[in-house]
Amino acid sequence: MQTITDCDMEEDDRITMLEPRFRSISLQALRPSARRQIAMHMDKELTTINVDNGMLCDWRGLAEIVGFSNLEISKMERTGKPTEELLYEWETNSNCDSTLGHLWSCLQQLDRKDVLSDSKSYVERDAQTFIDQQERLKNDYCPLQEPTISSTTVPANRDHLCDETRYLTIHDSENPDNPIIYDAFVCYNPDAEGKDGYFVQQCIKQLEHKHGLKLCIPIRDCLAGGAKYMMDAELIKARCRRMVIVISHEFLLSQDCDFQVKFAQSLAPGARKKRLIPVLLEDRLKIPDILRHVTICDYTKPDLMEWFWDRLASSIRAPLDPEQELSFVPRKIPERKELSDSSSMEKLNTSSGQGKNNSRIPLSKSSPELKKSTHERIEKKTSSWTFLSSKRSSTESSSSVDFL
Known part of the structure; x- marks a missing residue:
């Protein structure tokens, strides 16, 4: 009796087991037929709970095992196609292991052998098609140039470094x-x-x-x-x-x-x-x-x-700028030279000693009589200027008194 049970288990594993070469394929390889086949089984809400992990045996339990929150599960339920929405969110979530092997492992944890057996052929067919497409893309790739043909060593991205203002005309x-x-x-x-x-x-x-x-x-x-x-x-x-x-x-x-x-x-x-x-x-x-x-x-x-x-x-x-382009030579102003006392006295004596015959005799070198006469003339002129000034001031004062 025990032998029959073991044979049955081996047969079930053979029917539901996914080939190892397909386990690393992304969920994006599943086409609409396979997704719909899985959803036909998982969309039915069940009240049974798996005794091993305490999860619901429908799409809600699958979402919990993957790691979605209660808010995300409620959003999937409102779409009307929760299993298909679950697969889409799963494959686009970078924080989840979105491979066929992980999907198969989650269904095994929920003990959904019916889903595994009914959808296995669809999943393996899509996985094989995905592998064939990847191989075809590799084989169909044609390089722009044969590797045996020599090419230039100048990088192709240096065009923007060229000085295009060097040659204009x-x-x-x-x-x-x-x-x-x-x-x-x-x-x-x-x-x-x-x-x-x-x-x-x-x-x-x-x-x-x-x-x-x-x-x-x-x-x-x-x-x-x-x-x-x-x-x-x-x-x-x-x-x-x-x-x-x-x-x-x-x-x-x-x-x-x-x-x-x-x-x-x-x-x-x-x-x-x-x-x-x-x-x-x-x-x-x-x-x-x-x-x-x-x-x-x-x-x-x-x-x-x-x-x-x-x-x-x-x-x-x-x-354009006259101050820069026109040549401008500033005029040089001669420096002022201060005369010494001796030179000033000499010029003063020269100007004072002019005679009627337009002769100039320095006062320091003239005779004593000439010096005396010259001083007397200067004193007379000074006294006359003083007299005229005093007379003018007295006249102005008297006129001001009369006005008052």
Whole structure:
């Protein structure tokens, strides 16, 4: 009799035992059919309690063994599909052992051999499918390059370390060690059809050929292939002294021109250095607010053409900071020399000893008679000055008494 019982137990274990190679597979391998098969058995709420661990033998006991709290179990119950919700929360919880082996162990603790036997084929099928998919992904992987082909040793992530401001213009590619500092950056809309392109051609003829200025015209001078706004900003900030703004209807529609003007204006917001030189190309235009406070060169009036190009060239050529660019030599003030007593006395004697014949005789070297006569004259003049002063004071005092 004992032998029959042992055989039956071995048969039950064989039916309910999960293959060892499937025990480490994640619960994510279970597809809807296997999940639904397990839920058909576990969703039925049972009142029986397992005598070994004191757990309910339904999905609630399974949730307790896994480690979910009472609040989480109540939330699963409200979904209407508690077992499927339990499996989902279980496989997404990093603090739980979410493997098929752990699921099988929990069902064995609840003594749910019916669930183990009925769902074993579904679980093993999904586990095998999951393993096959992983193997297929490994075999289907194709490297971008064969390992036998040599490749460059330069890391692919060093592109952002390249100094893209080193080569901006055609001249930079020919002579990178000697970059050109331009007199002005010409801001205009190259897509315009009309006066804009013709005016830029006249700028080249009048300002470059006639006045010897160097203009930076992006469509002519800038290299292709670079970041446009970065190149414009670097040229305006570091390579161009001023900006000539060609204002027209097409200019007001250009986003590139709007960026260039606002960036240049931010470098000198108070217009003290006169970096911006607007040129009005067409009349009846609304001047942008950012340029209304700047003096404009008017190209619309024919009677001003005689002075226009000379005025524009002088505005470009003028120094940005006169105190730094103009040579200023301070005037030297001679030091004051204090005269000694002897030299002062000598000059005084020289001036006092002038005669009628315009001869100068030092008083210290003159005869005693000349000294005596000179002192007498000085005393007479002093006494006369004293007399006049006393007389004036007495007159003023008497007039004040009469007034009172």
